[in-house]
Amino acid sequence: MFAIKAGQAFDGKRLIPGGATLMLDQGQIIGVQSAAAPLPQGCEVAEFPHATVLPGLIDTHVHLGCDGRDGALGRLADYPDEDLAGVIEAALRRHLAAGVTTVRDLGDRRWSVVARRDQVTTPDASTMPTIVASGPPITSVGGHCWHLGGEVRGGEAALRAAIAERIERRVDVIKIMVSGGVLTTGTDVMSCQFDDEDLRLLVDQAHRAGLPVTAHAHGLPAVEQAVAAGVDGIEHGNCVTPTGAHIPDSLLDRLAERGIAVCPTILAKIAGIRRSATESAFIQRFGLTSETVQAHIAQMHRAGARIVAGTDGGIGSAKPHGIIHSAISALAASGLSVAQALATATSVAAQVCGLGSRKGQLRAGYDADLLFVDGDPLTNVDALIHPAAVMVHGRWAAGPSTTER
Numbered sequence: 290m291f292a293i294k295a296g297q298a299f300d301g302k303r304l305i306p307g308g309a310t311l312m313l314d315q316g317q318i319i320g321v322q323s324a325a326a327p328l329p330q331g332c333e334v335a336e337f338p339h340a341t342v343l344p345g346l347i348d349t350h351v352h353l354g355c356d357g358r359d360g361a362l363g364r365l366a367d368y369p370d371e372d373l374a375g376v377i378e379a380a381l382r383r384h385l386a387a388g389v390t391t392v393r394d395l396g397d398r399r400w401s402v403v404a405r406r407d408q409v410t411t412p413d414a415s416t417m418p419t420i421v422a423s424g425p426p427i428t429s430v431g432g433h434c435w436h437l438g439g440e441v442r443g444g445e446a447a448l449r450a451a452i453a454e455r456i457e458r459r460v461d462v463i464k465i466m467v468s469g470g471v472l473t474t475g476t477d478v479m480s481c482q483f484d485d486e487d488l489r490l491l492v493d494q495a496h497r498a499g500l501p502v503t504a505h506a507h508g509l510p511a512v513e514q515a516v517a518a519g520v521d522g523i524e525h526g527n528c529v530t531p532t533g534a535h536i537p538d539s540l541l542d543r544l545a546e547r548g549i550a551v552c553p554t555i556l557a558k559i560a561g562i563r564r565s566a567t568e569s570a571f572i573q574r575f576g577l578t579s580e581t582v583q584a585h586i587a588q589m590h591r592a593g594a595r596i597v598a599g600t601d602g603g604i605g606s607a608k609p610h611g612i613i614h615s616a617i618s619a620l621a622a623s624g625l626s627v628a629q630a631l632a633t634a635t636s637v638a639a640q641v642c643g644l645g646s647r648k649g650q651l652r653a654g655y656d657a658d659l660l661f662v663d664g665d666p667l668t669n670v671d672a673l674i675h676p677a678a679v680m681v682h683g684r685w686a687a688g689p690s691t692t693e694r
């Protein structure tokens with residue numbers, strides 16, 4: 290058993306005034322007390338008087354098989370397996386360095402990320418982020434990201450087989466490309482890739498096996514279709530129409546009522562990073578300026594929709610791995626309080642990843658996945674950019690600086 294004392298603490302939902310003492314044992318938090326609480330005799334303690342301790346962050350939308358350089362998503366199909374394993378490892382390290390202790394991968398190639406997840410047989414001994422994975426996204430023939438291997442021809446048997454294969458591989462979530470995508474030529478962000486009945490069958494089969502479904506959807510018709518089919522999450526969710534983005538009130542109500550997790554994959558500007566020409570063209574086509582997107586997120590948040598942080602990390606040079614701070618910062622500028630924005634990458638994200646009973650909060654019985662940042666991220670979100678230390682399952686994965694131990 291050992292203790293952590295921090296001058297300030299965010300528990301995954303709110304600030305703990307005056308900081309906290311965390312008691313840790315066997316990779317878990319076993320107690321959370323005030324910073325002034327006395328320690329058992331002989332208990333080793335690591336003190337962070339000037340830092341804030343938070344639950345390790347969760348990025349709910351990444352692509353670990355993509356290397357975060359120009360054209361990464363397109364190149365994913367061509368990597369030999371050995372190279373792919375190296376890319377995944379490097380991506381995990383970048384997330385860890387950014388304070389991310391859990392990632393949800395929403396699209397791999399040849400089940401490579403699912404395989405990497407399965408290599409970890411004793412999570413307590415690992416100092417790498419926990420992986421939640423979908424495998425190759427289900428898409429239509431020639432549809433968005435078809436080259437990842439998830440194309441499904443129409444017809445009930447093929448649709449059932451696609452879900453059955455994912456159940457057999459023990460994926461954590463089913464990802465379906467409900468609309469076309471920005472980065473796959475020949476697909477259209479405004480079009481639905483499946484008809485209503487087929488999409489409903491996919492969702493029903495997944496739910497029957499206890500698996501959540503999240504839908505990649507840009508166009509308003511695709512978002513409406515996905516919600517009607519009963520999905521649990523929407524990725525991007527720009528709700529674009531031929532005349533710009535628009536979210537009808539009835540859709541806002543349904544998103545809120547059903548507790549659907551919306552991951553807008555919005556990022557605040559990062560120094561030295563520029564958008565790709567393809568993304569800029571998409572933004573221009575639909576008038577998706579930062580202000581417009583932030584206003585839409587604010588509208589969803591006000592209506593009671595569940596917003597969750599995700600970066601789409603890896604898919605290109607504008608979206609490298611390890612930039613969750615930028616997603617949190619963008620959400621904090623979209624009508625959420627900073628505490629609510631931090632929750633989108635901690636307690637709320639953990640629920641969305643199916644890990645709500647053991648991650649994303651500073652609570653007894655939860656995994657000791659912790660992030661330490663200098664200063665106060667609740668008054669300055671940028672404090673998240675350079676973590677002081679990261680702990681995974683009670684083991685130091687990065688830092689802490691030796692002077693403060």
Ligand SMILES: [Zn+2]
Pocket residue numbers: 350351352395396601
């Ligand atoms: Zn993605």
